[in-house]
Amino acid sequence: xxxxxxxxxxxxxxxxxxxxxxxxxxxxxxxxxxxxxxxxxxxxxxxxxxxxxxxxxxxxxxxxxxxxxxxxxxxxxxxxxxxxxxxxxxxxxxxxxxxxxxxxxxxx
Numbered sequence: 137x138x139x140x141x142x143x144x145x146x147x148x149x150x151x152x153x154x155x156x157x158x159x160x161x162x163x164x165x166x167x168x169x170x171x172x173x174x175x176x177x178x179x180x181x182x183x184x185x186x187x188x189x190x191x192x193x194x195x196x197x198x199x200x201x202x203x204x205x206x207x208x209x210x211x212x213x214x215x216x217x218x219x220x221x222x223x224x225x226x227x228x229x230x231x232x233x234x235x236x237x238x239x240x241x242x243x244x
Contacts, residue, residue, distance in 0.1 A: 137171070137195055137196070137197060137198075137233075137234040137236070138195070138196050138197075138198065138199050138202050138231060138232065138233055138234060139193050139194060139195045139196065139202075139231070139232050139234050140193075140194045140196070140202055140206070140229065140230070140231055141191060141192070141193050141194075141229065141230045141231075141232055142191070142192045142218070142227055142228070142229050142230075143188045143190075143191050143227060143228050143229075143230075144157070144188065144189050144190045144191070144192075144222070144226060144227045145187065145188060145189055145225075145226045145227070146188075146189035147189065147226065153189075156217075156221035156222060157190070159217060159221065160192075160214060160217050160218060160221065160222075161175075161192070163210055163213050163214035163217055164192070164194060164210075164214045166210035166213075166214075167194070167205040167206075167208055167210045167211050167214065168204065168205050168208055168210070169196050169197070169201040169202070169204055169205045170194055170195065170196065170205065171195045171196055171197055172194075172195040173192070173193070173194050173195070174191075174192075174193040174195075175190065175191075175192055175193075176190065176191040176192075176193065177189075177190055178190065178191065195234065199231070202231065
C-alpha cells in the first residue's frame, strides 16, 4: 500500500484555510482508486510548537493506482485547487510506502 500525503502549516486566517481545505477535500474524494483517507489534526509536539497544522493522507493499493488517481480529471482539479488556494511554502506533498502491523508492541 502507498499513500499520498499533504502537510499543511498553520494558516494566519483559519477560516480562509478551512474553506479552501474543504473545497480541496471535496475534489480529492472524487479521485478514483482511493482505499482510505485520513485527516490528521496535529495537536502539538513534545518539543514545542508542531511544524504542521493538518495532514491529509490518501491511501492506494499501489503506486500505479495512485498515479492513475493523480492523473485523473479529479486529481488534476485537486492539484490545481491546491496550487491556487494555498500559499506556496504552507504545504508540501509526499508519496510514501506504507507498512502496517496489527498490535502496538513487540512480543518479548
